[in-house]
Amino acid sequence: MLFSSLVFLFYFLPLALALYYLVPNRGKNGVLLFVSIVFYAWGGIGHTLLLLASISLNFFFATRIQAAVHNARQWLVAGIVTNVLLLVYYKYTNFLVENIGSLFGYFQEEGDPGFKQIVLPLGISFYTFHQLSMLRDIYRDRTLPKVTFANTVLYVSFFPQLVAGPIVRYKDIIYQIRGRKIDVEQIYAGVQRFVIGLFKKVVIANACASLADTIIGTDISVVSSSAAWLGLLAYTLQIYFDFSGYSDMAIGLAKLFGFDLLENFNLPYVSRSIKEFWRRWHISLSTWFRDYVYIPLGGSKRGNVRTYVNLLIIFVLTGFWHGASWNFLLWGVFHGVFIVLERSGWENILARLPFFLSWSYTMLIVMTGWLFFRVTDFDQAVTYLQKMWSFSDSVKDASYFLNNESMAVLAAGIVFSMLPFKRFTERITSTNQLISFPLELVRNAVYIGMFLYSVLALTSSTYNPFIYFNF
8 A cells, every 4th residue: 555545545544543543542552553454464465474474583583682691692693594584585586596597597488487476575675674673773782671572563564664664773663662742743744744755756756757667668769868868867856756755754654643763865866975875865774784784794994995895795785675686786786886986085086076076976876876776677778878878869859758747847856856845944934933924824835735736646647656665
């Protein structure tokens, strides 16, 4: 069930909120647990049973770690291995079997892998990382509250972050599960944040997705270089507004139930280096890998060569985390190489360059990476890249694919990928107390308009893709 669906907006969410606010405080976690399981079960009962089995296994490991005196590390290792094996089985078995089969000629018929494909459970990458975080946090911090099954289920299955993040760490959320307060201001902030995310997803991301799919799906030999650039620009905006919009909705929904989730995006497209980009893009994932993999590997404390190796390992894992495909591995290595280059001294040069030059460098790298992220066939991606830089003309140039609506959406996407809309409006209303009240009314009217326009867009089109549901 998508947050940006009419079923969620007008049936599931109102009922969930009504149940939550009608029950006394001692029953609120029970309501959240119930609606979260229903939310996930909407996508299939079988995967829900797998989710509950995974949670039960991790609850067992968590209790053993917390109770252990001398062998906590063994239980931690057992828990990590179990989670990784489950993730590898469900997410990477198809990839491994197909590639091994192709290498040794096991499967002769094109398009037939010769074995039953394993269906990828929705959100398994996210909830596996949540549980790995829980085991690691409990192992490292013995002052954390005693693990209970109900709190463990709610931590993992809490529906705002269950299927697409942000990746929430156990130590950041367990105290909120045990007790939290909610007030009108928090509800108001949650509604605003949700509406912003809905608008970003439905109005900007979906329109950019349609344009990107049209251009990238067209025979590249008949489009111009300008059209190729336009297609990649549209996808660059799509993936940002798709995922940051969903993260905004998740953060907003969490506030409606009294929770504060950490930010997941911070205007990544204003970055002046790839290193800065990864401090701003999918923050919960990059910091997860930093704290739970990079630092345990030794981080930057064992010399330059080991640091570079550790960085490349992190970005190989980041690529494969996004999907079981060679193009994701290539995308991860591509970013890792530039991170290593910047670490070896290139970032000092970038820091001295004018903003436009360092920003242009960063965006060229990021957009090139997105091309290999989007086009799964390597040869097709290279051909598309060649077309971009050939500066050739064609009847199907950029103007061929554009209309007034798509131009307006692209303009809005460029502006709001670099301008924090909510922070901007808050700054205006705080500059003059005498005019803050009427401006607040105007701002509320804008949010209402954004919501209504988003709903109108949903009712007038069935095109509502979400990239990160594949991960």
